[in-house]
Each structure stands twice: as C-alpha cells, then as structure tokens.
Amino acid sequence: MVRIRDTPAWRMYMRLASPVFTGAPGEDAYKFIVSMHEILHTAGITDTLRFYYVTHRFRGGAKAWWRDNLASRQAGAHPLTWEQFYGVFLARYVPCSQRDERRGQLFDLRQKGMLVATYALSFSYLDRHSYPLIPTETGRIWWLISGLDGSLQLPCVQLEDKGTSFQAIVDCAATVEAAGARAARPQVEILDAAIEGIISIRGQSATIL
Structure with missing residues (x-):
C-alpha cells in the first residue's frame, strides 16, 4: 500500500x-x-x-x-x-450562533448603491464565514451577480455564460460601474453649470432692483 x-x-x-x-x-x-x-x-x-x-x-x-x-x-x-x-x-x-448570523447577513446582502469593490469585499467576508452555504465557484458567481444593482447584472451574466472566474465577474462589474460614472459626469457638470447660471442671473436681478 x-x-x-x-x-x-x-x-x-x-x-x-x-x-x-x-x-x-x-x-x-x-x-x-x-x-x-x-x-x-x-x-x-x-x-x-x-x-x-x-x-x-x-x-x-x-x-x-x-x-x-x-x-x-x-x-x-x-x-x-x-x-x-x-x-x-x-x-x-x-459557535452556531455566529454561523447563523453570518448566513443571515449573506442572504440579505445586496449592493444597493455600494461601490462594487465594497460589495464584493462584504460578499467575500460573509461567504467565507458561511461556508459551505455556497460550496462551488459557480454558485458564488451567481449569488454575487444576483445581488448587484440591476444595470450591472446583464454584462456580468453574459460574461459568466462564457465561463469565467469570480474575480473576473467583480472586475467586469467594476468596469461597467466606472463607465457609467464617466457617462453621468457630463450631465452633472451641465446641471451644475445651469444652477450656477440661474444663481448668477438672480444675483444680477437683485442688484438691479
């Protein structure tokens, strides 16, 4: 032997x-x-x-x-x-109470506006302390995706269908998040400029009066 x-x-x-x-x-x-x-x-x-x-x-x-x-x-x-x-x-x-607490927190975890990096870090911590609630890599990926904000889910699902890793899904969500932030910035800048213009006009009007 x-x-x-x-x-x-x-x-x-x-x-x-x-x-x-x-x-x-x-x-x-x-x-x-x-x-x-x-x-x-x-x-x-x-x-x-x-x-x-x-x-x-x-x-x-x-x-x-x-x-x-x-x-x-x-x-x-x-x-x-x-x-x-x-x-x-x-x-x-x-302790059983500690295991149950972590599992409950994992069940309730959703991104809800958190940065992807913060959400993924919270997920990994609770997942580690709830093992073997999600014993496979595929299960961890789908659980992570289901808790992402809606606009981030589709690109991650498409990537997962091709076969990928947990970290690749996190990177994908973070990339989409960053792209969305860049796209929203010009709109915010335009709105800020409009507000500043309105304030300026009101200030001029008050001076004239």
Whole structure:
C-alpha cells in the first residue's frame, strides 16, 4: 500500500503555503478551514482524504483535541468524510450562533448603491464565514451577480455564460460601474453649470432692483 506521504498529491500539497491552526482563543477557524479547502482543491486532494491533510496542520490544543476525537471513535469505524469532519470542526471551534448570523447577513446582502469593490469585499467576508452555504465557484458567481444593482447584472451574466472566474465577474462589474460614472459626469457638470447660471442671473436681478 502506498503511503499518503509518498504520493504526488502530498508533494504538491507540501509546496503550497498551508496555514496552521492551534485552536487558541481569537484564532479565525473559518479562515483556516476555507483556506485549507482551497489549497486541497488546488492540489487535487479527494474529499475522502482532505481531513487527513487538514489535521496535519493542527498544532497545540487543536492537535490534542483531534487526538482525543480519534481515540473516542469505535475501532473499525469508517473514516470521516469531509462533510462529517467539517461539521465536527465547526461544532468545536465556531459557535452556531455566529454561523447563523453570518448566513443571515449573506442572504440579505445586496449592493444597493455600494461601490462594487465594497460589495464584493462584504460578499467575500460573509461567504467565507458561511461556508459551505455556497460550496462551488459557480454558485458564488451567481449569488454575487444576483445581488448587484440591476444595470450591472446583464454584462456580468453574459460574461459568466462564457465561463469565467469570480474575480473576473467583480472586475467586469467594476468596469461597467466606472463607465457609467464617466457617462453621468457630463450631465452633472451641465446641471451644475445651469444652477450656477440661474444663481448668477438672480444675483444680477437683485442688484438691479
């Protein structure tokens, strides 16, 4: 039997900058688990082995907790699936109330006049803290687009139909937003000039009177 550490996937994984997790108070458990998920996806690690790679990065209290967890499992029990491990990890390190709060905020998030950059940043933060509510890249893209202001949605939908990345959609929306701002500027300048002219005329009239 080939050991996991002798496989090409392990060698690729070791070349990636994987974070460590100690379980210390204030440590961002969500950031760790989502970062590891992305790294393992890049390395082509299958779901059945992902928990092994994640726990390899445990240190201190987290490592002791995981050893206790393994010791409490019945002999001959099936290995944990990724979903099972993820659920156990969250139950230990992320309060349910915090997860529910972030998911509720993500459900309610809409651009509503925010700059695209601000909206995308808010989306990414809540998405990271709601994982695996939107487990796929395609799902994240469509969720992001659905919350954009109406004038920005169509160009992004057309781009998504051709196959693209989440960041490309953000860039597309920001480009359309900037173009709209440039197009609106002459109209604003004309309106400002008209207002200044009216004020000037009224001032002259008052002087004459």
